[in-house]
Amino acid sequence: MELTDKNYTNIIKKNETPVFVYFYSPTCGPCQMLSKLIDERLEAYGEENNIKVVKCNITGNPKLAEAFKVRSVPFTIVVMPDEKLKYPELGLKHETYYFELIDKLAGKGSFFSRLFT
Numbered sequence: 001m002e003l004t005d006k007n008y009t010n011i012i013k014k015n016e017t018p019v020f021v022y023f024y025s026p027t028c029g030p031c032q033m034l035s036k037l038i039d040e041r042l043e044a045y046g047e048e049n050n051i052k053v054v055k056c057n058i059t060g061n062p063k064l065a066e067a068f069k070v071r072s073v074p075f076t077i078v079v080m081p082d083e084k085l086k087y088p089e090l091g092l093k094h095e096t097y098y099f100e101l102i103d104k105l106a107g108k109g110s111f112f113s114r115l116f117t
Contacts, residue, residue, distance in 0.1 A: 001043070003054040005063045011054060013027040017059045017080050018105045019052045021096075023075040025059055037095055043051065045099060051104035078105060 003011055010017055022038060024031035038055060046053035058065035058073060068077065068085075077088045078101070078110060087101060 001052070001054045003061070003064065005061045008064060009115070011052065012079050013083070015052060015079075016082065017050050017052060019054060019079045020046060020102065020105070021068070021077050021079060022053070022055045023058050023065060023070045023073055024055060024076075025073050026057060034074050034092055037098070042095075042098055042102070046102050049102055050101050051105050053102075053104050067074040 001011070012021075018057060020042075022034060024035055026032075035055065043053045056064055058070055064070075068075075072090055074092055075088070075090050076098075078086045078088060089097075
């Protein structure tokens with residue numbers, strides 16, 4: 001799902017679960033890699049775990065980029081239901097980081113801890 005200046009209130013302010021927000025630029029190579037992961041797997045995984053996963057193009061949504069103080073991309077952050085910001089990350093991480101973050105937000109243990117319980 002695409003987060004924009006126009007739908008910000010409906011997606012962020014009216015949400016009762018954590019929202020994983022990914023800021024990107026269409027001209028950024030690492031951003032394209034993360035966009036593919038989000039589109040193909042992470043968005044559905046978040047939905048399965050009651051975590052909303054959204055993308056925000058900083059070029060088309062400069063107000064949001066400014067509000068979240070985005071200076072470089074890819075940049076991810078989680079907006080909690082009380083609108084507190086958590087887990088800011090700059091740069092591309094290994095895909096397991098993103099899945100484990102969703103697990104953490106959903107109240108699950110990490111993938112590895114679930115293997116050995």
